[in-house]
Amino acid sequence: MDLFSEQYPLEFISFGSGSSGNCxxxxxxxxxxxxDLGIGIRAFKRYLYQYGLHPRHFVAAFVTHDHTDHVKAIGKFAIExxxxxxxxxxxxxxxKRNKFMTRKVPEAQVRTLEVGQSVSVSxxxxxxxxxxxxxxxxxxxxVQAGNASLCIATDVGAPTDEIRQALRQANYIVLEANYDLPMLATGRYPQFLKDRIRGGHGHLSNEETAELLAQTIHAETKHIWLCHLSEENNTPQQALKTxxxxxxxxxxxxPEHLVIEALPRTRPIELCRLE
Ligand SMILES: [Zn+2]
Ligand SMILES: [Zn+2]
Structure with a gap:
């Protein structure tokens, strides 16, 4: 490991994961x-200060998709x-079309990227x-910095080769495990919603996530965070057990020291050093 990586390791925090807000x-x-910034701006700032962080430390934001639980406050934070x-x-x-995003990202701050394109920031x-x-x-x-690499895949309708490839290259993984199939099937969601979640453009079940991990875990996989767990159709215990x-x-x-855990839905985790 080079000195720069040792002095400045990549660190990761989750401030929220799931339909009530991802960040x-x-x-x-x-x-x-x-x-992503799908939690409220006030909660986000409160969390930042608890970690000794400040909005002025931010150099860029990346957004996974335009659903409100991922973008609610991104416009406000970008303006600020x-x-x-x-x-x-x-x-x-x-x-731009999301009505629940009350403040939009100013045009001058919009940066478009293509899939497969790498952007380097700090x-x-x-x-x-x-x-x-x-x-x-x-x-x-x-994400790559020094010797650390992290794959973030949330809101995954179906496993794909591109996702497998990213998981195989990463030693830290944030991967959706949205629902337990029996809980969803017998739960109180209306049929159209069950079909949406289970469809190829909805979310990953614990079983699908487990198989995706079985195909991609390698000797350098160090930490897996299961993310975007459904409050209604999953529990951390069930996801981890499956x-x-x-x-x-x-x-x-x-790998001997592999950690697998579920990200809490509505509270932050401790800052994790990715080494
Ligand atoms: Zn989501
Ligand atoms: Zn989504």
Whole structure:
């Protein structure tokens, strides 16, 4: 590991994950990068201050897709900080049309990126990859800094080769495990919503996530955070059990120090150093 990486490791925080709001922060040195801002701006700032962070530390924001639980406050934060906001042209179009985004990203701060294109900000390289979902467009992000690499794939309608490739290259993983199939099937959601969630452009079930991980876990996989768990159709215990049982059944050889945990829906996690 080079000295710069040791001095400035990549760090990761989740401030919220799920339909009530998604927000992740990456930090290297003093530079912070935002991935989605679907929680309220006041809660976000309160969390920042608790971590000793400040809006002025942010150098860029990246957006996965235009659903409100990912973008609600991104316009407000962009106006306040003046930072560039990266996503695909279609996601930016979707944000302009999203009625629940009361403040829009100022035109001068809109940065469009193509899938497969890498953007480098403050020593952090970020590459978008396509994710099937029922928004105008949806991307995951593959993040690299020093020896650390992180794959963020949320709101995943179906597993794809691009997602598998990103998971195989990453040693840290944030991957959706939205619902437990039996809980969704017998739950109180209306049929159209069950069909939407289960369809190829909805969300990943615990079982699908488990199989995706079984196909992609490698010797350098260090930490897996299951994200975007449904409040109605999943529990952290159920998601973790399904994943662990499936990896066991598939006889996947797990790296000795691999950590698998579920991200809390509405509270922050401790800052995690990705080494
Ligand atoms: Zn979402
Ligand atoms: Zn979504």
């Amino acid at each position: 992740y922060v990456l930090r290297r040195g003093t530079a912070c990068i935002l991935i 900080t003046g930072i560039p906001v990266y996503s695909t042209e279609l996601v930016h179009e979707g944000m 020593g952090i390289s970020i590459t978008a990859f396509p994710v099937p979902h029922d928004s105008r467009d949806c991307v995951g992000y593959f 994943v662990r049982d499936h990896l066991d059944k598939r006889q996947v050889s797990l």
